[in-house]
Amino acid sequence: MSITYLEAIRAAQARALADDPRVFIYGQDVGAFGGAFKATKNLAIEFPGRVIDAPISEDAMLGLAVGAAIEGMRPIIEIQFADFSTTGFNQIVNQAATLYWRTNVPCPITVRLPSGGTSGSGPFHSQSMEALYAHYPGLIVMTPATVEDAYSMLLEAVAIDDPVIFCEHKYLYYHLKAEALPTEAMPVGKARIARAGRDLTLVAYSAMLHEALAVAEELVSEGTEIEVVDLRCVKPLDTDTVMASVARTGRLLCVGEAWPWGGVTAEVVARVAAEGFDLLDAPPQRLNAKDTPVPYHPALWAAHRPTARSIAAAARRLLRL
Amino acid sequence: MLHTVLNPGAVGEVSSICDAHIKAYRIMLLARVLDDKFASLYRMGKMHGGVFLGRGQEALSASVGLALRKGDIFAPLIRDTAGRLAFGEPVLDAVRTQFGSPLGPMRARDGNVHRGRPKEGLLAMISHLGAMISVVNGALLARRFKGVTGVVGATCIGDGATSTGAFHEAVNQAAVENLPLVLIIANNHYAYSTPNERQFACRSLLDKAVGYGVAGQQVDGTDLSACLGVVGDAVSRARAGRGPQMVVASLLRLCGHGEHDDASYVNSDLRAAPVGRDCLKVAEETLFRQNWANAAAISRWRHDAVQKVEEAVAKVQREPNPDPYKEDWCALASKHLSEGNE
Numbered sequence A: 001m002s003i004t005y006l007e008a009i010r011a012a013q014a015r016a017l018a019d020d021p022r023v024f025i026y027g028q029d030v031g032a033f034g035g036a037f038k039a040t041k042n043l044a045i046e047f048p049g050r051v052i053d054a055p056i057s058e059d060a061m062l063g064l065a066v067g068a069a070i071e072g073m074r075p076i077i078e079i080q081f082a083d084f085s086t087t088g089f090n091q092i093v094n095q096a097a098t099l100y101w102r103t104n105v106p107c108p109i110t111v112r113l114p115s116g117g118t119s120g121s122g123p124f125h126s127q128s129m130e131a132l133y134a135h136y137p138g139l140i141v142m143t144p145a146t147v148e149d150a151y152s153m154l155l156e157a158v159a160i161d162d163p164v165i166f167c168e169h170k171y172l173y174y175h176l177k178a179e180a181l182p183t184e185a186m187p188v189g190k191a192r193i194a195r196a197g198r199d200l201t202l203v204a205y206s207a208m209l210h211e212a213l214a215v216a217e218e219l220v221s222e223g224t225e226i227e228v229v230d231l232r233c234v235k236p237l238d239t240d241t242v243m244a245s246v247a248r249t250g251r252l253l254c255v256g257e258a259w260p261w262g263g264v265t266a267e268v269v270a271r272v273a274a275e276g277f278d279l280l281d282a283p284p285q286r287l288n289a290k291d292t293p294v295p296y297h298p299a300l301w302a303a304h305r306p307t308a309r310s311i312a313a314a315a316r317r318l319l320r321l
Numbered sequence B: 001m002l003h004t005v006l007n008p009g010a011v012g013e014v015s016s017i018c019d020a021h022i023k024a025y026r027i028m029l030l031a032r033v034l035d036d037k038f039a040s041l042y043r044m045g046k047m048h049g050g051v052f053l054g055r056g057q058e059a060l061s062a063s064v065g066l067a068l069r070k071g072d073i074f075a076p077l078i079r080d081t082a083g084r085l086a087f088g089e090p091v092l093d094a095v096r097t098q099f100g101s102p103l104g105p106m107r108a109r110d111g112n113v114h115r116g117r118p119k120e121g122l123l124a125m126i127s128h129l130g131a132m133i134s135v136v137n138g139a140l141l142a143r144r145f146k147g148v149t150g151v152v153g154a155t156c157i158g159d160g161a162t163s164t165g166a167f168h169e170a171v172n173q174a175a176v177e178n179l180p181l182v183l184i185i186a187n188n189h190y191a192y193s194t195p196n197e198r199q200f201a202c203r204s205l206l207d208k209a210v211g212y213g214v215a216g217q218q219v220d221g222t223d224l225s226a227c228l229g230v231v232g233d234a235v236s237r238a239r240a241g242r243g244p245q246m247v248v249a250s251l252l253r254l255c256g257h258g259e260h261d262d263a264s265y266v267n268s269d270l271r272a273a274p275v276g277r278d279c280l281k282v283a284e285e286t287l288f289r290q291n292w293a294n295a296a297a298i299s300r301w302r303h304d305a306v307q308k309v310e311e312a313v314a315k316v317q318r319e320p321n322p323d324p325y326k327e328d329w330c331a332l333a334s335k336h337l338s339e340g341n342e
């Protein structure tokens, strides 16, 4: 039996609904239809009245989640595509993110954002928004890269007493498979050494993890051992694991699919430069998408985002520095 | 470049009702043939990303495009192949954007229905529903600043999109500014899989017009004659300075949300009801009944439409893919302020 990343997300929601009567799911087409990506398939039947179709009203969807959370519920909000969370942005960053700090009442909501680029999806169905949400105090931002993490982190997201932005990557939905669902998990906020190495630390998260792993494999033939760190969660960011890896390798390359200005890769580089400058044998590097909206045509899209090829080139450059 | 396909407007007196109907029918037919071509190319795996069609909504959409004139503003949405053609969008623009040709108006950067030529009054939609209405308002306000009168701005939207905050803000805004906005709501009874009952609880979407002090009319979206009349009147009233106008059309989308979707959630009673009629067939029956056209004429028109579409597709399929090395990868008009990339 094998299970996909998408099935893991569905399974985690089924389990959350089964284990905790406070959980409900709210989003466009999530009910009988099972969601645009089928992440809630059959859940409306298995959990009657708890998987509810929303109107096309992201602001109201998020506001409703906050209100329900205040009353002790644990809503999971599915945004049809991460890109459309911008119309619910105000409720997320000003309402959900500030509630606990202002009132001492926690806001345990989970916002599922089908994120990232897939071929032919264009500027409005491809965005990676983790940096935007991570910028705001009061939010936890998860970016699972594996089937196991998609499952266990989503369960944790629901259990956590704070608003969690759960960035699930659409590119991984069907491609990524695991043998079984995990029975144990690393704690939230802990990064993982996805592959050990001694020559260069390659930090990645979400779909970019798999490009990074491919690069590590490819460079073996060149006599290079790359250590790959999967951040798993971009806020909180596990600086310790990254720093420990850089202490071993002396070289840092951080890769993200999001835009280059600021963001997760800039944060990682800034922290390592500030706190681990003397661990570095070369200037820390980062690689992101280009600074334009995400293009539609596959040929442009492939050049816009980092790929194993461009990451490998950046890694080789860094190894020569 | 626009308005070379047709010369819209001028839908007028009794003698030209027949001409107007024929003109609209031929636009609808061209739109249907184009949509069908996209659907078949999608099934053959020849398309990047999704394909979104306007099948079943051509009568309404064509009526909007035809009621507009050069100099008006039009912000079509996903199901407006017909309206775009009627407004004068070349078939090539549609095909090039669907294929992601670098020679198209969107230069392979955006695709499928996300296309337009803003300089020529044809706005390029973003995906976020409801977002185009206030943009039309802004264009109309600019015309007012510039002292240009007698223009209207039309935009189309679905039943689902009436639940967005953007919709409500923009309708209120148009009413406050008394703008010549014509807002066409295609109530096809579903927003993706979500039926009207889960979308709104008012008796009619027209109530939303009433709530904002906007004039509203209802129309049978499967009936071309009715659409030409009601939409034409709404556009005339807006043009005459009588403020924003809303038209709510009842119809069904006779395809999936996108071509990936089999639309099995659509209630079969609705499909069988008059609202599920195919507007193209209805329009054709009118042509026969009124003796405005015979089968030979219709088959000639279809042949013309097929030829146009096939020529455009063949041409675009020979066009080069975009070259990432030739892209400037710059999202700013002020190139000197661009940070470059990587």
Ligand SMILES: Cc1ncc(C[n+]2csc(CCOP(=O)(O)OP(=O)(O)O)c2C)c(N)n1
Pocket: A028, A056, A058, A080, A084, A087, B078, B079, B127, B128, B129, B157, B158, B159, B160, B161, B162, B164, B186, B188, B190, B191, B192, B253, B257
């Ligand atoms: C703000 C926003 N939220 C969600 C979506 C995703 N989405 C795309 S089309 C669609 C359904 C639209 O339904 P409707 O407005 O009735 O138009 P129709 O497709 O029926 O023509 C949804 C939910 C979106 N495009 N924009």
Ligand SMILES: [Mg+2]
Pocket: B158, B159, B160, B186, B187, B188, B189, B190, B191, B192
């Ligand atoms: Mg609809």
